[in-house]
Amino acid sequence: MGFFDLFKRKKTEPKVEEPKVVTPEPKEEVVAATPAETPAEQVAEVKPQVVEQVAPETAEEKPQVVEQVAQQVVEGKPQVVEPQQVVVEEEEDDEPNIEEERKELEEGLGKTKEGFFGRLKRAIAGRTTVDADVLDDLEEVLITSDVGVETTVKIIEAIEARVARDKYMNTAELNDILREEIAILMEESHRSTRDFGIEVKEGYPYVMMVVGVNGAGKTTTIGKLAAKLTRAGRKVYIGAADTFRAAAIDQLAVWAERAGATMVRQDMGSDPASVAYDTLRSAVANGADVVLIDTAGRLHNKVGLMKELTKIRNVMSKVIPDAPHEVMLVLDGSTGQNAFEQAKQFTEATQVTSLTITKLDGTAKGGVVIGISDRFHIPVRYIGIGEGIDQLKMFDRKEFVRALFGDAKK
Ligand SMILES: Nc1nc2c(ncn2[C@@H]2O[C@H](COP(=O)(O)OP(=O)(O)OP(=O)(O)O)[C@@H](O)[C@H]2O)c(=O)[nH]1
Numbered sequence: 001m002g003f004f005d006l007f008k009r010k011k012t013e014p015k016v017e018e019p020k021v022v023t024p025e026p027k028e029e030v031v032a033a034t035p036a037e038t039p040a041e042q043v044a045e046v047k048p049q050v051v052e053q054v055a056p057e058t059a060e061e062k063p064q065v066v067e068q069v070a071q072q073v074v075e076g077k078p079q080v081v082e083p084q085q086v087v088v089e090e091e092e093d094d095e096p097n098i099e100e101e102r103k104e105l106e107e108g109l110g111k112t113k114e115g116f117f118g119r120l121k122r123a124i125a126g127r128t129t130v131d132a133d134v135l136d137d138l139e140e141v142l143i144t145s146d147v148g149v150e151t152t153v154k155i156i157e158a159i160e161a162r163v164a165r166d167k168y169m170n171t172a173e174l175n176d177i178l179r180e181e182i183a184i185l186m187e188e189s190h191r192s193t194r195d196f197g198i199e200v201k202e203g204y205p206y207v208m209m210v211v212g213v214n215g216a217g218k219t220t221t222i223g224k225l226a227a228k229l230t231r232a233g234r235k236v237y238i239g240a241a242d243t244f245r246a247a248a249i250d251q252l253a254v255w256a257e258r259a260g261a262t263m264v265r266q267d268m269g270s271d272p273a274s275v276a277y278d279t280l281r282s283a284v285a286n287g288a289d290v291v292l293i294d295t296a297g298r299l300h301n302k303v304g305l306m307k308e309l310t311k312i313r314n315v316m317s318k319v320i321p322d323a324p325h326e327v328m329l330v331l332d333g334s335t336g337q338n339a340f341e342q343a344k345q346f347t348e349a350t351q352v353t354s355l356t357i358t359k360l361d362g363t364a365k366g367g368v369v370i371g372i373s374d375r376f377h378i379p380v381r382y383i384g385i386g387e388g389i390d391q392l393k394m395f396d397r398k399e400f401v402r403a404l405f406g407d408a409k410k
C-alpha cells in the first residue's frame with residue numbers, strides 16, 4: 001500500500017465514537033490512590049477503554065496473536081491517553097528535501113566539523129605529502145575528536161596501507177581518503193527512508209524498547225520518532241515504562257500529545273514491566289503499527305539493570321512472541337568517552353540492537369559516532385542534533401561523512 005492509499009485510508013476510516021481522553025491525574029492523588037509497587041495482578045480487573053474501539057475492518061486483518069490478545073481480559077489498570085488530534089503534515093512525508101536535510105545536518109554537526117578540521121588543518125599545514133609525521137598528527141586529531149583509540153588505529157593503518165601502495169599521497173587527498181575509510185567503519189541500519197527506517201507491518205506492532213542512562217535523551221528521542229511516524233500515517237503507541245519519577249511520565253505525555261501518539265501509562269512507582277505489558281495489549285487490540293517503550297534511566301549496577309530489562313522483555317513477549325523487535329540504546333554524544341563506557345555496560349547487560357546518539361549539536365565530540373559504531377558493531381539508527389521535534393535524523397554514514405568532510409573532490 002502506497003503512502004497516498006494510507007493517507008486516504010486514515011481519512012476515510014469510519015470514525016469510532018469520540019475517543020476517550022483520560023487526562024493525567026495530579027501526581028499527589030495518584031500516589032495516594034495507588035501505593036507504589038502494586039502488582040498489576042492485584043488491581044481490579046478493568047478493561048482498557050481502547051479495547052472497545054477496535055474497528056471491525058482492522059480486526060480482520062490482524063495476525064492470530066492479535067485476536068487472542070484482544071479476547072483476553074486485561075488485568076492491569078492502564079490509563080490510555082489518546083491524542084486529541086493526529087497531526088498529519090503531508091509535505092513532510094514523501095520526499096524530504098535533500099538539500100534542506102543536508103544543511104540541517106551540517107549545522108548540527110558544525111562543532112565537530114570545526115574541531116576536527118581546525119586540528120587537521122594545523123596538523124598538515126605546510127606539508128605536502130602524507131608522511132609518518134602527518135600520520136602521527138592525524139592520529140592525535142582522531143583521538144582528541146573522541147573517535148577512540150581502537151578505531152583511530154584502524155583508520156591510520158588503512159591510510160598507511162594506501163600510502164604504501166600508492167607510494168606518494170598528497171595531503172590534499174587526505175580528506176577524501178579519510179571520508180572513505182571512515183564510512184567503511186560505520187554501520188547504519190536503514191534500508192529505506194520509509195517510516196523513518198522502521199519496517200512496519202501494518203497493524204502488527206513493531207516494538208521498540210528504548211534504554212540508556214539518565215538524561216541520555218530517551219524520552220526526547222521517542223517523542224521525535226513518534227512524530228515522524230504519525231506524520232507518515234502510522235499509528236503509534238507509547239508506553240510510559242519509566243515509572244520512577246512522576247515528571248518522567250508527564251514529560252512523555254507532552255511528547256505523545258505533540259506527536260499525535262497514544263500513550264499508555266500507570267501510576268508513578270508501578271512496575272515498568274506491567275506498563276510495557278499493558279501498552280502492548282492495547283497496541284495489539286487497536287492495531288497499532290509501532291510501539292515505543294520508554295524506560296527509566298537510572299544508572300543501575302549491571303545485575304539490577306539486566307534483571308529489570310529482562311523482566312520487561314519477557315513480559316512483552318507474552319503479548320507479541322517476537323517482541324521487542326528492537327532494543328535501542330540512546331547515548332549522549334556530548335559525553336565522549338563516557339558514551340563508550342555506557343555502550344559497554346548496556347551491551348553486556350542486555351541485547352542492544354541499535355543505537356541513537358544524541359546531542360551532537362552541542363559538542364565537538366561527534367567522533368564518538370564513528371568509534372562506537374565500529375567498536376560495538378551495532379548499527380546507528382538515529383542521531384539527535386537538537387531539542388526540536390524535527391531534530392532527529394536517520395543515520396546515513398555517507399551523509400554523515402559528507403557533513404564532516406564536504407563533497408568528495410574526485
Ligand atoms: N541539544 C540537544 N539536546 C537534546 C537532544 N536530545 C535530548 N536532548 C535534551 O537532553 C535532555 C534530557 O533528555 P531526556 O529525553 O529527558 O533524557 P532521558 O534519557 O529520557 O532522561 P531520563 O528520563 O532522566 O532517564 C533534555 O533537556 C533534552 O531536551 C539533542 O539531540 N540535542
Ligand SMILES: [Mg+2]
Nearest residue numbers: 218219242248
Ligand atoms: Mg526520560
